Amino acid sequence: MHADRLRLVEVEEVVRESPSIYTIRYRDDRPALPGQFVMVWLPGVNEVPMSLSYTGEDKGFTFRPVGETTKALAALEPGAPLGIRGIFGNSFKLTTGSALIVGGGTGIASIIAAVEPFSSKARVHAALGARTADELFFEKRVEESGAVLHVATDDGSRGHHGLVTDVVRKLLESGGIGQVIACGPERMLRGTAVLGREFGIPGQYSVERFMKCGIGICDACSLDGRLVCNDGPVFDGDFLLDSEDFGRYRLAPDGRRVTV
Amino acid sequence: MHADRLRLVEVEEVVRESPSIYTIRYRDDRPALPGQFVMVWLPGVNEVPMSLSYTGEDKGFTFRPVGETTKALAALEPGAPLGIRGIFGNSFKLTTGSALIVGGGTGIASIIAAVEPFSSKARVHAALGARTADELFFEKRVEESGAVLHVATDDGSRGHHGLVTDVVRKLLESGGIGQVIACGPERMLRGTAVLGREFGIPGQYSVERFMKCGIGICDACSLDGRLVCNDGPVFDGDFLLDSEDFGRYRLAPDGRRVTV
């Protein structure tokens, strides 16, 4: 349990990555792997899971202000205290010499931590998708990593006009991709996983579920009996596609099984 | 607190050192120093403090069956379980090139653990005292250690006929003693400490008090505000002679201050 203990950190910097995307940086020397997350407690407000978009000692997480917590996080000033639990969860693994890494919306925050280290060891295509250009971020980090950047927006304001899964299909069709890694909205993840299976390419998909404990005991994040906080958030594509829940059901905060 | 945690051991051997003296050997790899003690729990009976007469991995303590606990200990067979807490207390220290080490009665059990290692580094005189020859033990260990053995018995059945303090006085008079170390009945300890002061020789004296916790919180073993379990059992001669309690008062199990 030791590694999961609460600790207090100070916000070092609040970076505006795009008009609607913020990154909070803080110092924490615990080692973290791409795809892992922390529970971020904003005292007096709430505690929510956030993937690490920076996994070094200068850690960071990146989010879109959508509700009370994320809006309050975006309004923080340097020096503000945060409670951090974790490093939690499993991670993305590079298993081949050429990976297609896909991020949709705030899912980009999670996969960027894989794009950077994997690009120095393998040929990486990174496909970023968002609703509009304003919600895109980390393109520069992708380019600097050496990965090949692909972009799609729903409204065509940048890159391919349409879904990022269109880009995924095209890349899989052109061949030479050994594995797929993705994080993003569940509909997009499911589309990507279906494509992966169609082309016979193994895939690792990071899914989100409502979380309470983060330590694998409350069952809030259960996905077919697997705990997203502990067994995930990264799951094998075949497990997900064969599960009852993926892309269909999730547990609401009260434990009711509702549609995703 | 970790080092003080209860652990179970098995009696390896019950050795009869003399008609009235027994040693129990057990295995325990915690490092121990001469003069240190353990709390020995005989399940169903009692838990009492015992000095280590063997401080290596094959540990041992040596006692005279005087009451319920020590009689039950003497009757144990190999394989019997014992609870052990500790290694507790401070230890005897060799500070000069020539030490006089004095043991009276079961106090021999404690000082023998100093005689052996100190004899290989300094000139050691070991004076053992007992009421009668039957209660003497460890003479052979003294001889094998290379120390010079002196013996006194109250009834003259072995060695000097009289008190071991007579031997102490003689040795101090002959000179060349740099330090005194002693363990035994409090009257003998006091006598020795008085002689030490008379001759200006620094001394380390191991005292016994009724013990409950062994970890310095219950105050049962208080001697002028010093805790025999934690600050002792070995005290400086000057501290003892200047204290109100040494040789005069002890706390009874109910905390009343009674005469020694």
Added chain:
Amino acid sequence: MSVPDTGTAVGTLKFRNPLLLASGILGESAASMVRVYNSGAAGVVTKSIGSESRPGYRNPTVFEFGSGMLNAMGLPNPGIVDFGEVVRKTRASGVPTIASIFGSSPAEFAALAASMQEYGADAVELNLSCPHVEGFGAEIGSTPAMVGEVVKTVRDSVSLPIWAKMTPNVSDVAALAGAAEDAGADAIVAINTVKGMAISAKLRMPVLSHSVGGMSGRAVKYVGLRSVYEISGRCGLPVVGVGGISCGEDVAEYLMAGASAVQVGTAVSEGGPGVFGRIAGELSSFMSSEGFSSIREMVGIARR
């Protein structure tokens, strides 16, 4: 020596080993409970279910410290209506399922128990640690009179075994158990969490959003053992021990204190559902090396 038999029984219910999943741990979804069973538990207790759905308190709802944790989940649950599907599924998968329920009046407990019986639960476990609406903030399970009344009302409404789960936050847990026995309970479960609270000195505020929570894990093992020992000395019902169990020797200690079975909760956060298989293995080895051939031989032998 032959392999020891780890099978046990709590009243008429038989279990392949003494290890059950404690309420509130991975007990919300059928899939998780089936997984726990497949990982070595002999049965599961569901999350405590109430009349209406509740989202529970806002995060932070848990706080871990060196030897245990505090939680204040706020009894999140889907409500009794939606939970039928879950119980039916675990039963269909062959998992012995004890359905935990909570209410703030005897009648509410009775209605919930009746639904759980209809869903096919093997037993109901009464979570007697909830605030009592008619009382003054005290828990509904904190006096023998209240415990007796709840158990009796439930007894009158269902035929399935009734397990009464005790709060340790009382002066005389054995008296509570006695009241449950007299009112017709079939087993006593002890303990629920110990009331506690964490404060962050730097933030100058409580850590849990609800401020006060329940302590569980290794730090409460000695409270649980004491409760089981006191209860089994006073009451003739089988006792199910809970609190801080994380290895086979812990289970043995509970059995020796008087428990016929145990539940494991917080330890699941250390090794996932796999802890059940590990603990079952350790218990079996302990029995072999200490010469026990059945669970029965161990139950209550620490009482002299």
Added chain:
Amino acid sequence: MSVPDTGTAVGTLKFRNPLLLASGILGESAASMVRVYNSGAAGVVTKSIGSESRPGYRNPTVFEFGSGMLNAMGLPNPGIVDFGEVVRKTRASGVPTIASIFGSSPAEFAALAASMQEYGADAVELNLSCPHVEGFGAEIGSTPAMVGEVVKTVRDSVSLPIWAKMTPNVSDVAALAGAAEDAGADAIVAINTVKGMAISAKLRMPVLSHSVGGMSGRAVKYVGLRSVYEISGRCGLPVVGVGGISCGEDVAEYLMAGASAVQVGTAVSEGGPGVFGRIAGELSSFMSSEGFSSIREMVGIARR
């Protein structure tokens, strides 16, 4: 920033810092208490003293585990007659001395308090966790009615400040504190030990000779904080926090929960009487770095 002022007061009693020695720890001999004071404590609470001398239970009387310990000393004490010499000595050495007493009836408490007043104690602390002879084995301090009666009877017999020490083994500790307040107590002390028990699986028996004992040390800090928080939310008296304190931040947490002073017990086993000086130093550093200039500013700020 200037050096923070660690002075505090519990009612009319002033202390140089908030750290007092808890009852039952090094509180039997005057020499040990003087040493504790000279090591940095602001005052001492004596061992609990009864009408007659008692040797206490047979060993083992303590059991240590990773995050705390259990003890069942059995209230060893020299009896009130012999204890006068001890109180007179600590007072003569200038040590603020709170005399702890235990009894099994209100009249017994009152008689003991009167003796302590005569000996010159600065306050009496009522140890309300002893078996009540007229009751059914429950502790004398486990119902508001019993607590009220004891406090009232003592109030009628002495003028010195009365500190009522609470057992946490109850369902509503704040209600007990309220009863003590109504009956005329001057301060509430919380908590005494949490009832627990250790069993040796290998030996198949309880470890403590008395079987059941009291848990203290780090593992009970969260129970103590919760109790202080609940009490200070319900009752207007100053509260003295006890339980699991081993560093300066622990003290700050108790102050923030509502305590005006604290007591330290089990931590003495880790560093000897020197812990008081260390903890006082840590508290002072904490105050400097967090911008507190007096204890008063911290008391109760975790209540929102």
